[in-house]
Each structure stands twice: as C-alpha cells, then as structure tokens.
Amino acid sequence: MTVFILDDDEAVRDSIKELVESVGLAGEAFGSANEFLAAYDPGRAGCLVLDVRMARTSGLALQAKLNEMKAPIQIVFITAHADIPTVVEAMRNGAVGFVTKPYREQELLDNINEALSRDAAVRSVATRDDSYLRMLDALTEREREVMQLAVQGLPSKVIAQRLGISHRTVELHRSRLLEKLGVGSMVELIRLAAERRA
Structure with a gap:
C-alpha cells in the first residue's frame, strides 16, 4: 500500500x-x-x-x-x-x-x-463482487431463473410449476448452481445473494 x-x-x-x-x-x-x-x-x-x-x-x-x-x-x-x-x-x-x-x-x-x-x-x-459476477456469468439462463425463484425462498415444487419443468430438473439445476457459486446450501446462497444486493 x-x-x-x-x-x-x-x-x-x-x-x-x-x-x-x-x-x-x-x-x-x-x-x-x-x-x-x-x-x-x-x-x-x-x-x-x-x-x-x-x-x-x-x-x-x-x-x-x-x-x-x-x-x-x-x-x-x-x-x-x-x-x-x-x-x-x-x-x-x-x-x-x-x-x-x-x-x-x-x-x-x-x-x-x-x-x-x-x-x-x-x-x-x-x-468479492467481481468474483460473484463472474460466477453468475457461468450460470445457464435456466439456472439463473431457478436461482431467482430459490432465493425468494420458494420450494422446488413451486419453482417446477412456475417454470413448467419437472421437480427433478429443478433439483438438478439447484445442485449445479450451488456448485458453480461455491456454496454448500440454499441458505448460504440466499445470504450471498442478499449481501450482493445490499
């Protein structure tokens, strides 16, 4: 410095x-x-x-x-x-x-x-913000849609209905986006998203 x-x-x-x-x-x-x-x-x-x-x-x-x-x-x-x-x-x-x-x-x-x-x-x-934005860029469009609904606290069944896809597909997208964003749970993901919006 x-x-x-x-x-x-x-x-x-x-x-x-x-x-x-x-x-x-x-x-x-x-x-x-x-x-x-x-x-x-x-x-x-x-x-x-x-x-x-x-x-x-x-x-x-x-x-x-x-x-x-x-x-x-x-x-x-x-x-x-x-x-x-x-x-x-x-x-x-x-x-x-x-x-x-x-x-x-x-x-x-x-x-x-x-x-x-x-x-x-x-x-x-x-x-940290730059790193987070780079990780978001790595998500597919569908993973982003799942993430937006998941961070609102919606369960997989509701997300599946909203997006017109199967419950199993939502679960798959959720696990992929957790991996890509380097977090271990949806709670961590919600916290991460809230911090970046603050």
Whole structure:
C-alpha cells in the first residue's frame, strides 16, 4: 500500500514522506493536483494525504474531481487553515480525517492507518463482487431463473410449476448452481445473494 502525499510545500511533503517510510509504508510525493492526476492509477492500493490550500487546484477541488471520476482513493486532509465549513464539506464528501499543521505525527499516522484500512475493505468488497459476477456469468439462463425463484425462498415444487419443468430438473439445476457459486446450501446462497444486493 502506498501513501500518496500531495502538498505544494516541499518541506511538508518531504517530512510526511519521511514519517510514513519510517513506519514501513511506501510514500510518493506530488507538488500539484495535475502531477498527482497524471500518475494516479485507481488499481493501486493506498490513500492520499492532501493539503487543503494549494496554488492552482485546492484540495477540495481535487477531492470533487476524484469523486466525479468515482476514484476509490481514501483521503486524509492536512491544513494550516482549518475552518468549520471546509472540514464539514471535506467530511461530507468522504474524507477519512482532517489533521491540522503543524501536525502531530501519531495523529497523522492514525488517520493514514484508518484510510488504508478503509481502502483495503473497499477493495475486498470490490474483489468479492467481481468474483460473484463472474460466477453468475457461468450460470445457464435456466439456472439463473431457478436461482431467482430459490432465493425468494420458494420450494422446488413451486419453482417446477412456475417454470413448467419437472421437480427433478429443478433439483438438478439447484445442485449445479450451488456448485458453480461455491456454496454448500440454499441458505448460504440466499445470504450471498442478499449481501450482493445490499
């Protein structure tokens, strides 16, 4: 995981980079929003430590741009000028934390660790969702129909009547779709489907 540091003050960038590297994290520093955006890869795990006030593009403007891009990066703001409306706007738009300069090292590290944890959680859910969608793609059209009715809690006899097929054929489809989706029972399948809809 990488801690991306964006501040137009070189001394601040260097000190934060040194701090994160001192605890074994990778750090990459940028002097402007454009420089960061040119290098940004949504596939890379990490978080962004972002200065609120910068010369060309403010931290809040960059946050808005990243949200517009549906970028998954978690942001910790850092600023010497923390006014309440700015903090409220940043937090409402998804910021993990707000640290004032001169920052306390442990406070900044705590916020960074929280952001990295959130990033890992978001990526884990995305990976599970991708995996689930790939498994759904492996189902036949009939297996999907059986699944849609089964997750509503309908018994095989009712599913057979609804689809105009035999009870035995429904049972066969149910066992195949459980196997393809990697679950051991209909209860697990119902739970899996509910989680993915949530």
